[in-house]
Amino acid sequence: GFQTTQTFKDCHQYIELTPSNLTMSAHTKGYNLSLPIIPNFFSQMAVLFFFLLVTQDSQSLPHLQIQTDLRLPCKLKPEEGANFWKKWAQMKNEDVWKDAGKNPQGFGKRKPMTFREDVLSVPIAELNYGLCLMTKDARKEDGSSYEADMLYYFFLCIQKYMFDNDRIDNIFADLYYVKFLERLHGVMKGWCPRVSPSGYILSSCIMEEMLWDCKQLGAHSPATLLFTLMYFNTKYFILKTVEQHAQLAFSKILKQTRKNTGIGKDKCSVVRFLRLSGQILGGRKDETYVEQPENPDNPLQCPIKLYDFYCFKCPQGVKGPSDAFYLVPEPVVAPNSPIWYSAQPVKVDVMEQMLTRILMVKEVQEAHAKTHIST
Numbered sequence: 001g002f003q004t005t006q007t008f009k010d011c012h013q014y015i016e017l018t019p020s021n022l023t024m025s026a027h028t029k030g031y032n033l034s035l036p037i038i039p040n041f042f043s044q045m046a047v048l049f050f051f052l053l054v055t056q057d058s059q060s061l062p063h064l065q066i067q068t069d070l071r072l073p074c075k076l077k078p079e080e081g082a083n084f085w086k087k088w089a090q091m092k093n094e095d096v097w098k099d100a101g102k103n104p105q106g107f108g109k110r111k112p113m114t115f116r117e118d119v120l121s122v123p124i125a126e127l128n129y130g131l132c133l134m135t136k137d138a139r140k141e142d143g144s145s146y147e148a149d150m151l152y153y154f155f156l157c158i159q160k161y162m163f164d165n166d167r168i169d170n171i172f173a174d175l176y177y178v179k180f181l182e183r184l185h186g187v188m189k190g191w192c193p194r195v196s197p198s199g200y201i202l203s204s205c206i207m208e209e210m211l212w213d214c215k216q217l218g219a220h221s222p223a224t225l226l227f228t229l230m231y232f233n234t235k236y237f238i239l240k241t242v243e244q245h246a247q248l249a250f251s252k253i254l255k256q257t258r259k260n261t262g263i264g265k266d267k268c269s270v271v272r273f274l275r276l277s278g279q280i281l282g283g284r285k286d287e288t289y290v291e292q293p294e295n296p297d298n299p300l301q302c303p304i305k306l307y308d309f310y311c312f313k314c315p316q317g318v319k320g321p322s323d324a325f326y327l328v329p330e331p332v333v334a335p336n337s338p339i340w341y342s343a344q345p346v347k348v349d350v351m352e353q354m355l356t357r358i359l360m361v362k363e364v365q366e367a368h369a370k371t372h373i374s375t
Helices: 041-054 078-102 124-137 148-164 175-188 208-213 222-236 242-246 303-313 348-359 362-374
Strands: 023-027 030-034 253-259 267-274 289-292 327-329 341-345
Touching: 078 124, 078 148, 124 148, 124 175, 148 175, 148 208, 175 348, 208 362, 222 242, 222 289, 222 303, 222 327, 222 348, 222 362, 242 348, 253 303, 267 303, 289 303, 348 362
Parallel strands: none
Antiparallel strands: 023 030, 253 267, 267 289, 327 341
16 A cells, blocks of 8 residues: 655644544654555545645645656657566566576477567567466566556557557457456556655656556547546546446436637537536535536547537437446457447446556546645
């Protein structure tokens, strides 16, 4: 889990918080802050802000701020992905031959399995197996393990390198890579933003543009379109759990067109979600709705147009008041096929894997934190 220790002078309190399995303890002459796994950036921020408020001597506390680590990448570099695989394959092959030397081949014994160094030439089954191993075996030059967000970054670089070189399989969406996604989820699900020694919260290195860049967002396939809808719902509707996503229905998400108050065209469209059905916050009905905005500058990344396209590709009979919003993609479809999805809802474990990757994106964390602070 996420753990950090920070000492604060001249404090004489004991504090215990029970929500979200959180315990903060402070002893004479210092605090010892211990945070177990907290599933999202929003919760982490709430805890840290509360911690600052309850301390008696606020002047002596370090100034906590969100800061982007300047050493982190700002865009995907496909050559880094290719090199990441190559170095891992070389290391793994060395280990295989060392083990083979200790246990010489006997008659009828199978030849040790080695990995090709060029990721483009690796067969699908071998690539899936290698990626599974990489989630636990990949190490930095000093032998330490990678942070989960950095490991995810390298896998995105591998994917972009594959797409850029006309290899079309998607390691984050194709059924051939189910086992890899399970292993990756196991690594990522406990991730929380890091805190630097100086007290700064370091945000994730995964940015939304990276997902667009390697075709993990967009209408490239039924699976990526589904992931895109879940991404927008998480970011704009501030949905943080699988349970919240599972409650979405077509009847609760409405597209509306209204007069545009800004400069430009006369009308604009939004997708609205009734977040708290039957409840009014602060005496104002509008506060029960959250919206996804239109993106007229880039139609291919517009939440409204992608929502329309998703609805167009779903079976019409499933759009009832109690039916799930997320539907299972058909395994094989043509781009011009009228139906891309079955009538079956996406399984909870698959939704959890998707949501874990989405919650690691910097823009999603910032949207959730901003919404919490503003309320």
